Amino acid sequence: MNNSHKIIHWFKYASPQSFYPLAGKLIPWFWALAAVFAGIGLWITFFAAPTDAQQGEGYRIIFIHVPAAWMSMFIYMVMAAWAGLGLALNTRLSGMMAQALAPTGAIMAFLSLWTGALWGKPMWGAWWVWDARLTSALILFFLYIGFIALQAAIDDPRRADKAGAILALVGVVNVPIIYFSVKWWNTLHQGASVSLMKAPTMAATMLWGMLIMSLAFWMYSIAVALTRVRAIILEREAHTEWVKELAEVKGVTP
Amino acid sequence: MSAIIAIIRRDLLLAMRRKSEVLTALFFFIIVVSLFPLGIGPETALLRKIAPGILWVAALLATMLGLSRLFAPDHADGTLEQMVLSPTPLGLLITGKIVAHWLTTGLPLVLLAPVLGIQFDLDTGALGILVIALLLGTPLLSLIGAIGAALTLGVRGGGVLLSLLVLPLYVPTLIFGAGAMEAHIAGLGAGGHLSLLAALLALAVFFAPWATTAALRIALE
Amino acid sequence: MSAIIAIIRRDLLLAMRRKSEVLTALFFFIIVVSLFPLGIGPETALLRKIAPGILWVAALLATMLGLSRLFAPDHADGTLEQMVLSPTPLGLLITGKIVAHWLTTGLPLVLLAPVLGIQFDLDTGALGILVIALLLGTPLLSLIGAIGAALTLGVRGGGVLLSLLVLPLYVPTLIFGAGAMEAHIAGLGAGGHLSLLAALLALAVFFAPWATTAALRIALE
Amino acid sequence: MNWESPAAFFAMGGYALYVWGSFGACAILLIMEPMLAVKRRTSILRSLRRERLAETLENP
Amino acid sequence: MLTATGLSCIRGERRLFAGLDLAVGPGEWLHVQGENGAGKTSLLRILASLSPPAEGEIRWCGEPVKALAEDYHRALLFLGHHGAVKEDLTPFENLTLAAQLDGTVLQEESALQALARFGLRGREDLAVRFLSAGQKRRVLLARLAVRKATLWILDEPFTALDVKAVDMLSGLIAEHVASGGMAILTSHQSMPLPNGKVLKI
Amino acid sequence: MLTATGLSCIRGERRLFAGLDLAVGPGEWLHVQGENGAGKTSLLRILASLSPPAEGEIRWCGEPVKALAEDYHRALLFLGHHGAVKEDLTPFENLTLAAQLDGTVLQEESALQALARFGLRGREDLAVRFLSAGQKRRVLLARLAVRKATLWILDEPFTALDVKAVDMLSGLIAEHVASGGMAILTSHQSMPLPNGKVLKI
Numbered sequence A: 001m002n003n004s005h006k007i008i009h010w011f012k013y014a015s016p017q018s019f020y021p022l023a024g025k026l027i028p029w030f031w032a033l034a035a036v037f038a039g040i041g042l043w044i045t046f047f048a049a050p051t052d053a054q055q056g057e058g059y060r061i062i063f064i065h066v067p068a069a070w071m072s073m074f075i076y077m078v079m080a081a082w083a084g085l086g087l088a089l090n091t092r093l094s095g096m097m098a099q100a101l102a103p104t105g106a107i108m109a110f111l112s113l114w115t116g117a118l119w120g121k122p123m124w125g126a127w128w129v130w131d132a133r134l135t136s137a138l139i140l141f142f143l144y145i146g147f148i149a150l151q152a153a154i155d156d157p158r159r160a161d162k163a164g165a166i167l168a169l170v171g172v173v174n175v176p177i178i179y180f181s182v183k184w185w186n187t188l189h190q191g192a193s194v195s196l197m198k199a200p201t202m203a204a205t206m207l208w209g210m211l212i213m214s215l216a217f218w219m220y221s222i223a224v225a226l227t228r229v230r231a232i233i234l235e236r237e238a239h240t241e242w243v244k245e246l247a248e249v250k251g252v253t254p
Numbered sequence B, C: 001m002s003a004i005i006a007i008i009r010r011d012l013l014l015a016m017r018r019k020s021e022v023l024t025a026l027f028f029f030i031i032v033v034s035l036f037p038l039g040i041g042p043e044t045a046l047l048r049k050i051a052p053g054i055l056w057v058a059a060l061l062a063t064m065l066g067l068s069r070l071f072a073p074d075h076a077d078g079t080l081e082q083m084v085l086s087p088t089p090l091g092l093l094i095t096g097k098i099v100a101h102w103l104t105t106g107l108p109l110v111l112l113a114p115v116l117g118i119q120f121d122l123d124t125g126a127l128g129i130l131v132i133a134l135l136l137g138t139p140l141l142s143l144i145g146a147i148g149a150a151l152t153l154g155v156r157g158g159g160v161l162l163s164l165l166v167l168p169l170y171v172p173t174l175i176f177g178a179g180a181m182e183a184h185i186a187g188l189g190a191g192g193h194l195s196l197l198a199a200l201l202a203l204a205v206f207f208a209p210w211a212t213t214a215a216l217r218i219a220l221e
Numbered sequence D: 001m002n003w004e005s006p007a008a009f010f011a012m013g014g015y016a017l018y019v020w021g022s023f024g025a026c027a028i029l030l031i032m033e034p035m036l037a038v039k040r041r042t043s044i045l046r047s048l049r050r051e052r053l054a055e056t057l058e059n060p
Numbered sequence E, F: 001m002l003t004a005t006g007l008s009c010i011r012g013e014r015r016l017f018a019g020l021d022l023a024v025g026p027g028e029w030l031h032v033q034g035e036n037g038a039g040k041t042s043l044l045r046i047l048a049s050l051s052p053p054a055e056g057e058i059r060w061c062g063e064p065v066k067a068l069a070e071d072y073h074r075a076l077l078f079l080g081h082h083g084a085v086k087e088d089l090t091p092f093e094n095l096t097l098a099a100q101l102d103g104t105v106l107q108e109e110s111a112l113q114a115l116a117r118f119g120l121r122g123r124e125d126l127a128v129r130f131l132s133a134g135q136k137r138r139v140l141l142a143r144l145a146v147r148k149a150t151l152w153i154l155d156e157p158f159t160a161l162d163v164k165a166v167d168m169l170s171g172l173i174a175e176h177v178a179s180g181g182m183a184i185l186t187s188h189q190s191m192p193l194p195n196g197k198v199l200k201i
């Protein structure tokens, strides 16, 4: 078939066939980690963290807002890295990983917008302002949607992978450009009518809470992406022998 | 009647099959609306002032963008010929196609517009007027657009010629639609504008399918 | 080299043959720009303030409108296959097509923009900046757009999907382009914005043809 | 523990709509997403199994 | 009974044919022959009332077709170069939707039967876009098996079909004619059907 | 000399062919036969390096075609179902522009001659849009007469052509092969050319 057997050792897991069971073994661990971190994080969020002097209880949104915002950016980088890898080395798994990550990234981007809007209303009196950060988050959301829509519109999975990879890479070049352009655009017009809290002034518990919630989001993202990539592997490799030989396909256990 | 329903179902099926179709007309609307603040600047007061105009122009452009695909694919693959030769009167089939076009492009805009209005910091009353005006206006845009789409069918450079023909005809809709919101924001009451929109719609419902059918027959000869 | 020139000449010839093509991209620009005063109202001060944004958004939409026809006709009739099989490297041919696209849609906008700027009561200095910014910005729009056009080639619902992909990527161009004029009007000097536009253009000249070619190869497989 | 009563907890100092709106949406999405991912896998598995069954019926 | 008298057709400054008379009655079929560009497609489109003749008149059962309109359409089945087949839909959907457009309802079995008859078994649920050139034509031609019509006007029905499909289709046409139907065809290949009238242009 | 070894092609979940070997040398031509949907078009596109095979390799004069790229393209002339013919341009413009794309310059006379040879005299300056189905194909095929290429890959070159044109075209192919060229064709009609190798899929 291809010359994958020649390639270095760790590449073994770049084949869907060996990655599928590996992912299956890893998933429960990531779910467990996600649950533990989320438990601690939520406890800090609602019980350990004190009421904020200026924002009252409303600031507690930060404990999901910031992790979601971070993850939305981080996942995009990871997705583009997988896509680029797939384009360069022509490994089948890379494209599947990129495809599996995209919906999670889009959901994170959406959550950062949604929670941000719900935070903005009590803080600024408006659901939305054209702040640099908000605007670039919005554009990032569009980039995700574009990626997903492009892949959904192409029937041949291999073609979809490659086209998506090019789009993701073009996006990666553009995301910093977009971010800085928006930032500059915004500051030219108006002074800092919106000043976000600066991290150093943040109380230590809050910082911890945010970090732990971020870990929870991170573990969640890995777990859900792995779950999805397993489904994608099955869909794409449906006609191969190794899938037909899988225990869950033979009907022993799901 | 069953043929109309059949054609609406067929067009909706086609739209669903090209999954992205419906969503992307919507996203075009969203993106155009979001581009303006980027071009104009983030001042809330200024943005609130121009919001009605921007929302309406964007709705108009989003509707227009899909128009060239209203008849062109059916023309290219001979379906339109079969429609002319169908025992059902052509006018009915065409009406079905226009309804399907509105369902896939106009209706989603109506539903989404309030969310975008929030980005421009509009109040609830203004948002309500926006929805009502769009509910009257978008079918109007589909009806007028269908005439343009039929006239430019199979014509060289049709796509862009279409916008040239249709945009001037969209002007009254734009003026009354955006005017309704502006009047409301200025505290004048939007009733007048809305009833004018309704009157235009009634007019178009009667004449547009007929004009479209006539134009299509010419295009097919 | 001669193949590039041949392809530019061919595309220009095709554009001339569909007489309306060039004119209508231009007319679309004119009409969009003229719709805004209708949607927003006639206050001169307000209009002058939003003029840069509107002109740039209109330029952007006008460029984008023609994008779906950049490769699609060549794809449909098999010309693109012949290009792949041509002894000339595909990248060169594609560059030729992008140049032709700019000559037929970007350049006319640059030439017409000052006239429209006058409608918004802009002074000579601002008009000069507008022309320079468009001269740097429209090739950028063609280059970025070509990537999107190649990616959505032969894809279901391509036309609208294209705008979804391309518009976010247009944001920096829009911001710096409109920003240059606004900075000038505010008396801050447009130099910074213009040099950023130039830098983006240089970046795109290197990468866009490559990405476009890669995307086209994928579409053709 | 900085809450006097469950009611105070749910009132969130007057920010209930915003805080619970955020956390609620977050919870819904983050529960829905894995469910959809799992469903995607079970449905492809089901069709694979059906295919296998059809094969065994054809050539026993 | 379709009769045409004194038909002529002008394209650009070129007169493709003039003073053409023809008549096709029940149980008859007509083979329109001519070189590339002679005007066969143009003639067929005129007969189907899709474009008007420069001169002359077409009558269906004695009435001018322009006046009959829908009644003529009910009796007519015209399949041209273009498919009227949607690339995004499956053969099955294409067939049932075409029937609905004609105002008739197509049973699932008869649709599947017609497709199977045209060798599309196993492709019922694959978007037409993926089919081969000949399979696309077969989707189109499957309408012949499900739509009741007296007059068939077929423009090059045998293009792109393989030998088996050509036989099957000519069998279908022969059957239609034998049972009192009428057919007008063009084809550059030697026609595998007996007893046709020939019209040379 | 074109050789292919162990070619296989998968579309969707369907394996169209597998383990296919072929070789065409100078002065030989190959007739690819098969039912509708057998995979002839797919095979020809693979041979032209337009789409990659699922397995197997194609060599031109002993080198893999992927490595040769432009050199292979120079030796190859591929004409598929689609015309690569612009409807808005005239036959003459189409022919000269196609030549320019190939990086060659076409003399006016030789272009006119080629068109005349394909029976398009008097249509040189009429936009292709107005031509009949067969005339459109002729515009495409006229490239055979002007482009120098060693290997011709033609997908159903005889469709839509009338009897005279079929004879002319087969003469042209025979000439090309006789002078040491190679050709790979598909056709459902009986092939009016002698001495071809046959490949059934």
Ligand code: HEM
Pocket: A062, A065, A066, A069, A070, A112, A113, A114, A115, A116, A117, A118, A119, A120, A121, A123, A127, A128, A133, A134, A135, A137, A138, A196, A197, A199
């Ligand atoms: C729709 C509205 C909003 C969106 C889309 C949004 C988006 C984002 C994004 C993308 C980040 C990560 C930025 C980075 O790390 O560089 C972020 C961080 C943050 N946001 Fe928001 N935000 C919104 C509203 C708000 C509001 C209303 C507040 C507070 C009043 C806020 C406070 C913060 C804070 C404190 C951070 C963390 C800053 C840091 O770590 O540097 N956000 N937001």
Ligand SMILES: Nc1ncnc2c1ncn2[C@@H]1O[C@H](COP(=O)(O)OP(=O)(O)OP(=O)(O)O)[C@@H](O)[C@H]1O
Pocket: E011, E012, E013, E014, E016, E034, E035, E036, E037, E038, E039, E040, E041, E042, E043, F123, F126, F130, F131, F132, F133, F134, F135, F160, F162
């Ligand atoms: N505007 C025009 N000016 C001159 N000639 C024209 C014009 N439009 C069409 N024609 C000619 O009219 C004829 C149309 O022929 P038609 O398509 O009916 O031919 P056909 O007999 O079906 O041919 P084929 O066998 O190739 O399908 C062609 O010869 C074409 O060149």
Ligand SMILES: Nc1ncnc2c1ncn2[C@@H]1O[C@H](COP(=O)(O)OP(=O)(O)OP(=O)(O)O)[C@@H](O)[C@H]1O
Pocket: E123, E126, E130, E131, E132, E133, E134, E135, E160, E162, F011, F012, F013, F014, F016, F034, F035, F036, F037, F038, F039, F040, F041, F042, F043
């Ligand atoms: N995604 C897919 N899933 C299943 N089958 C597919 C898919 N895409 C293509 N096919 C099948 O692959 C085949 C492609 O055949 P191809 O076009 O090569 O045939 P051909 O031999 O040229 O036929 P023709 O004589 O009709 O031109 C068809 O049978 C088609 O049904």
Ligand SMILES: [Mg+2]
Pocket: E040, E041, E042, E155, F132, F133, F134
């Ligand atoms: Mg014809």
Ligand SMILES: [Mg+2]
Pocket: E132, E133, E134, F040, F041, F042, F155
């Ligand atoms: Mg074929």
